[in-house]
Amino acid sequence: MIRRFRGESLHKVDAKGRVSVPAAFRRVLEEGDPDFSRGSSPNFVIVYGxxxxxxxxxxxxxxxxxxxxxxxxxxxxxxxxxxxxxFINTQSTYMQLDETGRIVLSHRLKEKIGIGDEAIFAGMGEKFQIWEPKNYQNELNALDSSFKNLSEDENPFLKLDQLQD
Amino acid sequence: MIRRFRGESLHKVDAKGRVSVPAAFRRVLEEGDPDFSRGSSPNFVIVYGxxxxxxxxxxxxxxxxxxxxxxxxxxxxxxxxxxxxxFINTQSTYMQLDETGRIVLSHRLKEKIGIGDEAIFAGMGEKFQIWEPKNYQNELNALDSSFKNLSEDENPFLKLDQLQD
DNA sequence: TGCCATCTTATGGGATATCATGGAATTTTA
DNA sequence: TAAAATTCCATGATATCCCATAAGATGGCA
Incomplete structure (x- = not known):
């Protein structure tokens, strides 16, 4: 099985910008890094554009x-x-988990998404997102209401079954 | 034969959130996990959104x-x-049965569906559902009454045979 | 068909490992 | 050499593992 990023969780961001990456996500990052070996820490990429x-x-x-x-x-x-x-090459950076499974968000990155002392991690299959909690909630609400306004044939869930392989 | 999730049953949820998955469902989960082998425990996915x-x-x-x-x-x-x-990746999580056929529902998941110390498992063919017992009963009642109000040509039982593959 | 041996299931308790997080110590770099 | 970044250690909370048991279910056999 190829593991995907699933689930959401809230984490503290300390004064130094350190934040734990959810344990479940670490497994995915490890599997997705060809140079990873047990005992080391996986590399990955954060895109901020x-x-x-x-x-x-x-x-x-x-x-x-x-x-x-x-x-x-x-x-x-x-x-x-x-x-x-x-957007994808310039505005991105390599990251490496530390031994305890944390990364540090630079001042610049925190500013970019308006993060204070908490961050939400959200699994999105092949990637994950990091949000400032309030913004995340707004995003969810917006998504919900735009979902409710869709007509039957715009519903992405129903469209799924039409894309038969 | 491809086994499907069938039947319903009530199980205790203990203080740690542990709850037994019905034995019949385990067989389906095992068959549906390509990495499962005798002696291991199957993985599966719970969607809560x-x-x-x-x-x-x-x-x-x-x-x-x-x-x-x-x-x-x-x-x-x-x-x-x-x-x-x-809706599908973010609001879901990987799960693995333990050796005795249980999973643990985190505090968050229990809260999500208002579960106390009991849970109903309901087989739904390709998936199964976990309900708080009272909510489950309400759902059944609601379904019953909306079924009674259907006209003949809205009856899904009758529509079934019209959808030829 | 009644009884016993065995296996599976559902459930509980305690021990252990992992995770998330904080702070101090040390190194880097500007 | 002060600020920033990195490494190292510490700890409470949570999740996981391991063992135990009782109630059913199953199956054989007299």
């Missing part, structure tokens, strides 16, 4: 490579490629 | 993988995909 500036996104080494490969397929000097490289 | 927040839903690894695969076909940053990931 992207479509939504409101949260950070964490990718395993393997899944960010997939994205990189997709970008490489775009014409070399196209506007699209330029833009994606800017 | 979804359209109805009032119960937990358990899926085998195989059936949740089907869903994951469909979601992965949607464009990576599309609104639809984002929404489905949020």
């Amino acid at each position: 992207g479509v939504r500036g409101s949260c950070l996104e964490g990718y395993t080494i393997n899944s960010i490579s997939k994205v990189d490969k997709l970008i490489s397929k775009l014409p070399r000097f196209s506007k699209d490629r330029e833009m994606l490289e800017r | 979804g359209v109805r927040g009032s119960c937990l839903e358990g899926y085998t690894i195989n059936s949740i993988s089907k869903v994951d695969k469909l979601i992965s076909k949607l464009p990576r940053f599309s609104k639809d995909r984002e929404m489905l990931e949020r």
Whole structure:
């Protein structure tokens, strides 16, 4: 089984910016880092640009490579490629878990998403997100209400079954 | 034969949140976990978000993988995909049966569906549900009365045979 | 068909390991 | 050399493991 990022949890961010990555996510990061070996700590990538500036996104080494490969397929000097490289390559950084499973969010990163002393981690399958709790709640509410306003044939759950493999 | 989740049963939830999964369901979970082998314990997934927040839903690894695969076909940053990931990945968690066939419901999960010291397990074919007993009874009653109000051509039993594969 | 041996299931309690988090000590770097 | 970043150690809370038991279920056999 290939493990995916699942679940959500709330963690303290201390004065130094240290924050625990949920234990379940660590397993996924380990599996997704080809250089990981027992006893070491996995590397991964945090993207802070992207479509939504409101949260950070964490990718395993393997899944960010997939994205990189997709970008490489775009014409070399196209506007699209330029833009994606800017958002996904420029505005991202390698990270490594420390021995106790924490990362440190720099002042810059914390500022980027308005984080104080708490952070929400949310599993999104091939990636996870880090949110300031209030913003996260707003996001959920917005999602809920936009879901309620969908017509039957716009419902993504129902559309799923139509995409038969 | 592919076994499905069938039947309903009531189980105690102890102070640690431990609760036995019905023996019949275990067989289905084992068959639905590609990594299961005799002597180990099957993994599966519990979804607590979804359209109805009032119960937990358990899926085998195989059936949740089907869903994951469909979601992965949607464009990576599309609104639809984002929404489905949020409802299905974020609001779910991996679980593993212990050696005696139990799982533990975290405080958070118990709270989510208002469970005290008892839980009802209900088989629903490809998935099963976990309910707080009173809520389960209400659900049954509601279903009953809405069924009684259906006209002949709304009756799902009768519609069943019209959907030819 | 009544009885006993055995296995499975459901449940409980205590010991142990992992996780999340904080603080001090040490190193780096600007 | 002061501030920032990193490493090391400490601890309470939570989750996990291991063992125990009682009640059913199962099956054989006289």
